Amino acid sequence: MSLSSVTIVGGGLAGFTTAKELRSRGFTGAITIVDPEGLPYDRPPLSKGYLLGARGAEAIQLTKAEWFAENRVDVVSGTVAELRPDQGEVVLEDGCTIAAAAIVLATGGAARRLPIPGGDLDSVLELRSREDADRLRALLRPGTRLAVIGAGLIGAEVASSALRLGAEVTLIDPVDPPLAPAVGPELARRLHDMHAAEGIRVVTGLPTGITRDGGEHYVRLASGETVAADVVLAGIGIVPRTALAEAAGLAVDDGVLVDESQRTAHPRVYAVGDVARTRLPDGTLMPRAEHWEHAMNTGTTAAAALLGHDRPEHGAAWFWSDRHGVHVEGVGSMTAEGTTVLREVDGVPTVAFRLDPDGYVVGCAAVDGGTAVRAARRMIDRRIKADPADLANPAVSLRTLAR
Known part of the structure; x- marks a missing residue:
């Protein structure tokens, strides 16, 4: 495939990261981001700082507006009506077409509506x-x-x-x-x-x-x-926006199905972020991930694949959240087969580790414990085994255990 142009449908973190990574990896062709909301912005602050009024619209943009001109990334405020990968173009609702030697779907998800009478009220x-x-x-x-x-x-x-x-x-x-x-x-x-x-x-x-x-x-x-x-x-989750993919004949099953390099069944189309669902080489369908870092990682992976570069390696899945003045982080899987080890302070659980049957850390979550989660991530990624008694002991340095 001659990669003269890439059109990214969706301007969230996954779509923006794809564009940014393409440029950082030396791609010189045309890049276009199409999104009804225009310039990409960060979503996590919407329920926190932005909702509170502590951060304005400009403060949550993913980068300064001038970055797009400096890096020759066109942002089109519009809605894509049709994908035409065989013709190398996408069609907007207003009838305009945009060249697309490759298409990256970053359409994300729509809020899931309550499936009850009145759940569809506009209020x-x-x-x-x-x-x-x-x-x-x-x-x-x-x-x-x-x-x-x-x-x-x-x-x-x-x-x-x-x-x-x-x-x-x-x-x-x-x-x-x-x-x-x-x-x-x-x-x-x-x-x-x-x-x-x-x-x-x-x-x-x-x-x-x-x-x-x-x-x-x-x-x-x-x-x-x-x-x-x-x-x-x-706030009951999202439904992946797959309508464009379905209309284009792409495989869909609670998301647009992709391989480990974010490729769909069509060689010109990739999918990233919340809308993408990975199918492993053996046919196993992985659950969709909807977290911030996953969006960034899939954008990075798609950019590498588009340019024929080696697939980047990413660590265990990680997320964070904030409520009532405390910070929550998690990494890996807390539902994997095995046992849980708690680290407590004054009888209050602060960190939970999930160990597989062989004693390896496979998951961790913490309240105001970012250092613990970073150490656990290193243990997960490097298959480092730790004594459960040390994991439970607040006096034992987790950084030391992760070496």
């Missing part, structure tokens, strides 16, 4: 874009009753931020505690209990319907309880 909010955050912030005043459905990472972050804005927050989730698969049950319990301690009303229940009467919403639960709220936000 039931979501948080995926800067516009969503602006709309939510405008409604959150002191005394506003906010019901957040879904207490995962986004729901917990929004609940924490809304509380700081003076809202009266009710956090609803059918699981108690949420996030156990991500951080282990012990840390999940500690994190979830923080909500009530900070003044958030926590409800364990399954929503069955939402009605609206004027400006008031009523969230019905399977238990028969009803939660009244001025504002309702659903």
Whole structure:
């Protein structure tokens, strides 16, 4: 394939990283990013600093506006209507075409709607874009009753931020505690209990319907309880945006299927970030990953593959989150077969390690423990075995164990 041009459909972190990496690796052809929102910006602050008003729109841009001109990366504020990889082009909704010797799909995901009566009300909010955050912030005043459905990472972050804005927050989730698969049950319990301690009303229940009467919403639960709220936000995950891929005949199964170099079944099309799902050489389908670093890593990998470079090596999967003034990080898998070792301070769990049956660290999560997670990541990546007693002992340096 003669790589004269690359068109990237989607301007999130994965799409931007692809463009940046192509230039840093010496690609001199045309690069175009197409996104309805224009210049790429960072999404994690939307539920934190941006929602709180502490960071403005310019502060969350992934790079300064002049970078794109300096690096000859065109940003088109528009929506792609059709992929034409055989013809080497993409078609915009306005009928314009853009040359695309290669296409990189970075379309991300749309907020999952609540599959209940009233879940599709236009007043039931979501948080995926800067516009969503602006709309939510405008409604959150002191005394506003906010019901957040879904207490995962986004729901917990929004609940924490809304509380700081003076809202009266009710956090609803059918699981108690949420996030156990991500951080282990012990840390999940500690994190979830923080909500009530900070003044958030926590409800364990399954929503069955939402009605609206004027400006008031009523969230019905399977238990028969009803939660009244001025504002309702659903944070129950995303649905990958695969419509363009499906229309182009690409293989799709809860995401656009790619190999380990982010290639789809069509030699001119790659997929990165939240929308991509890896199929291993033996046919195994890996779960999609939706975290910040994964988006960056897949963009880097796609750029290398487009240029025929060796596939970059990435460490164990890593994520982070913030709530109520504490920082949460996790790496690897906390659900892998094996056992959990806790490191506690004054009887409070601060770090959880997951060990496989052979005693190797395969996962770790920590509250305000970035150093521990970095050490654990090194252990995972380098297959370093540690004594469980040392992992549990706060007096033992994890950096030393990771050497």
